[in-house]
Amino acid sequence: MIENRPIVSIVSHIVLIIGVLIVGFPVWITFVAASHDALRMTQAPIPLWPGPYFFDNLKDALFVGLGGSGSQSAGLMLFNSFVMAMVIALGKISVSLLSAFAIVYFKFPFRMGFFWMIFLTLMLPVEVRILPTFEVVANLGMLNSFSGLTLPLIASATATFMFRQTFLTVPDELLEAARIDGAGPMRFFFDILLPMSRTNIAALFVILFIYGWNQYLWPLLITTDQSMVTIVMGIKEMLEAGESLQQWNRIMMTTLLAMLPPVLVVVGMQKLFVKGLTETEK
Amino acid sequence: MAQVSIVDVKKSYGSIEVLHGIDVEIAHGEFIVIVGPSGCGKSTLLRMVAGLESVTSGEISIGERVVNDVEPKDRDIAMVFQNYALYPHMSVYNNMAYGLKLMKLSKEEINTRVDKAAELLQLEDFLQRRPRELSGGQRQRVAMGRAIVRDPAVFLFDEPLSNLDAKLRNQMRIEIRKLQRDLDVTAIYVTHDQVEAMTMADRIVVLNDGYVEQIGTPSEIYHTPESVFVASFMGAPPMNLVSGNANGKGKFTIEGLGDIDIPKDYSFTGKALFGIRPESVEIFSKQSKGSYPLELELVEELGAGRILHTRLGNETFTVHMPHTDELPTNGLFVKFPENAIHLFDPKSGKRL
Numbered sequence: 001m002i003e004n005r006p007i008v009s010i011v012s013h014i015v016l017i018i019g020v021l022i023v024g025f026p027v028w029i030t031f032v033a034a035s036h037d038a039l040r041m042t043q044a045p046i047p048l049w050p051g052p053y054f055f056d057n058l059k060d061a062l063f064v065g066l067g068g069s070g071s072q073s074a075g076l077m078l079f080n081s082f083v084m085a086m087v088i089a090l091g092k093i094s095v096s097l098l099s100a101f102a103i104v105y106f107k108f109p110f111r112m113g114f115f116w117m118i119f120l121t122l123m124l125p126v127e128v129r130i131l132p133t134f135e136v137v138a139n140l141g142m143l144n145s146f147s148g149l150t151l152p153l154i155a156s157a158t159a160t161f162m163f164r165q166t167f168l169t170v171p172d173e174l175l176e177a178a179r180i181d182g183a184g185p186m187r188f189f190f191d192i193l194l195p196m197s198r199t200n201i202a203a204l205f206v207i208l209f210i211y212g213w214n215q216y217l218w219p220l221l222i223t224t225d226q227s228m229v230t231i232v233m234g235i236k237e238m239l240e241a242g243e244s245l246q247q248w249n250r251i252m253m254t255t256l257l258a259m260l261p262p263v264l265v266v267v268g269m270q271k272l273f274v275k276g277l278t279e280t281e282k
Numbered sequence: 283m284a285q286v287s288i289v290d291v292k293k294s295y296g297s298i299e300v301l302h303g304i305d306v307e308i309a310h311g312e313f314i315v316i317v318g319p320s321g322c323g324k325s326t327l328l329r330m331v332a333g334l335e336s337v338t339s340g341e342i343s344i345g346e347r348v349v350n351d352v353e354p355k356d357r358d359i360a361m362v363f364q365n366y367a368l369y370p371h372m373s374v375y376n377n378m379a380y381g382l383k384l385m386k387l388s389k390e391e392i393n394t395r396v397d398k399a400a401e402l403l404q405l406e407d408f409l410q411r412r413p414r415e416l417s418g419g420q421r422q423r424v425a426m427g428r429a430i431v432r433d434p435a436v437f438l439f440d441e442p443l444s445n446l447d448a449k450l451r452n453q454m455r456i457e458i459r460k461l462q463r464d465l466d467v468t469a470i471y472v473t474h475d476q477v478e479a480m481t482m483a484d485r486i487v488v489l490n491d492g493y494v495e496q497i498g499t500p501s502e503i504y505h506t507p508e509s510v511f512v513a514s515f516m517g518a519p520p521m522n523l524v525s526g527n528a529n530g531k532g533k534f535t536i537e538g539l540g541d542i543d544i545p546k547d548y549s550f551t552g553k554a555l556f557g558i559r560p561e562s563v564e565i566f567s568k569q570s571k572g573s574y575p576l577e578l579e580l581v582e583e584l585g586a587g588r589i590l591h592t593r594l595g596n597e598t599f600t601v602h603m604p605h606t607d608e609l610p611t612n613g614l615f616v617k618f619p620e621n622a623i624h625l626f627d628p629k630s631g632k633r634l
């Protein structure tokens with residue numbers, strides 16, 4: 001809708017600005033809290049403007065953590081989260097690409113049966129199957145390991161479904177042209193299907209990376225070893241680490257750090273992301 | 283040398299048979315056009331030659347070799363698809379080179395072949411572009427180029443021009459024909475457009491509902507159609523087919539008109555179809571011996587000629603007359619030259 005009346009544009013801007021303020025305020029408070037010393041943060045009223053300790057807090061949070069026993073530095077937690085999110089995102093994408101490829105391009109018995117079975121798992125996210133999954137992971141001895149953190153989250157119906165739809169839009173004649181050119185199934189997959197799904201893969205990567213990064217319940221359950229703590233659950237543990245007063249400055253700094261990688265991924269891949277979700281021409 | 287022979291080939295999808303025993307012998311260097319209405323099985327037949335569809339029964343050979351169970355890439359063929367099927371993420375160069383890379387040819391050899399094809403098709407300036415940055419005609423050329431670089435024994439075309447506008451279509455028709463002659467390859471070309479079939483083919487295969495109706499040169503197909511289907515499918519406007527009774531002695535009775543003379547050597551008696559092409563009749567403004575009255579209903583002006591929509595007795599009848607002839611204003615009479623008359627059996631649809 002194209003409207004040129006100034007009043008409409010003023011009102012819509014006001015609404016947008018209010019929205020941005022509502023979303024931005026907590027982030028601002030987090031940033032402010034991360035730039036004061038621990039003492040200032042315990043006094044009321046809480047500060048609304050940044051203080052001088054930002055880089056000190058950054059150093060402490062990254063390399064020391066809270067400093068007490070059983071607490072981890074944000075550096076280690078960031079690393080753990082990053083590995084987990086990457087493995088989940090890339091794992092989900094590879095598995096779904098291959099399963100979508102199998103379902104769309106190969107004829108095998110119970111093909112649609114398998115498809116619907118994959119589809120049904122949409123109804124069974126980790127939270128629903130958490131006890132049996134925990135049992136399996138524990139019996140396989142994968143507690144406190146990256147494989148335990150990631151494997152149960154990798155199978156993905158959504159991604160399989162999305163790639164299936166993508167592949168279905170690829171004209172059959174392309175496959176036939178490739179066959180005449182002498183490409184076998186895997187060549188066709190790598191040389192043609194994969195590059196053609198590039199933007200879809202990127203879009204999915206953004207979504208899945210954030211999904212993996214934000215995992216909370218599952219890591220909380222299966223990691224007892226402090227060296228495996230991820231940053232999202234780490235923040236919560238910092239809040240509970242209370243021998244003394246909560247060190248809001250370092251906790252908020254850690255929170256800031258936890259927000260950073262997803263933001264970087266979204267900003268960095270924004271173009272591909274939008275293209276992948278909207279592009280229809282093949 | 284690559285002759286293609288298709289012997290008693292049948293194709294079924296499940297329990298539905300769509301091709302019912304096709305026999306075609308194609309000589310080396312011949313340009314064969316398979317023509318028929320949409321859904322008659324043209325593409326299926328072509329795709330069986332390409333190896334993209336399995337052969338239910340019968341035998342297809344290319345050169346001396348039976349290829350029923352040979353992979354498409356090993357059949358020494360190349361195919362041009364209706365919507366070109368270019369790889370959208372590859373440059374024009376890579377689109378043409380992809381198959382050659384898979385053949386494990388050397389870099390220089392690939393380069394030479396692609397450059398040669400690009401020159402032949404005037405694509406040199408576009409080699410680094412993506413297909414989406416090309417016009418329809420250019421994409422069509424790239425598809426041709428991809429076929430040419432394979433240096434195949436047989437070219438297969440599946441309605442390659444149907445997505446182009448009329449002008450470009452005429453131009454590409456000539457180019458394809460020239461290329462095929464210059465490269466001295468055998469070509470099988472599928473189309474539903476009878477003009478394409480007539481203008482391009484050495485021989486035409488008319489396909490209808492999974493059966494071969496007739497195989498012959500364009501002139502044979504046009505002048506001696508073997509069936510009512512061929513007579514009415516080939517030629518625009520189509521052949522006039524008037525039903526009536528033949529008496530076996532050179533007379534044909536049309537309801538509402540009376541008797542007309544047909545050649546005496548038609549011995550058939552009974553219900554028959556009298557066929558004559560709109561452009562083969564002679565038009566007069568005065569009644570004379572052996573002419574019959576037409577009732578004019580509509581005139582279509584074509585520039586190079588006119589089409590008269592008329593009635594002959596109770597039947598509709600079209601006449602195509604050259605623009606040099608005056609349109610008779612009072613009275614319209616028609617004569618049927620003996621050698622232009624065809625007679626068909628309405629039951630079997632076959633020529634009598």
Ligand SMILES: Nc1ncnc2c1ncn2[C@@H]1O[C@H](COP(=O)(O)OP(=O)(O)O)[C@@H](O)[C@H]1O
Nearest residue numbers: 295296300318319320321322323324325326327
């Ligand atoms: N994969 C398929 N499965 C079932 N029927 C098919 C298939 N491909 C084609 N057919 C049928 O075979 C007939 C011939 O199709 P086709 O060769 O594509 O016709 P055309 O002459 O238009 O190229 C059609 O009736 C079509 O419905």
Ligand SMILES: [Mg+2]
Nearest residue numbers: 324325326441
């Ligand atoms: Mg077709």
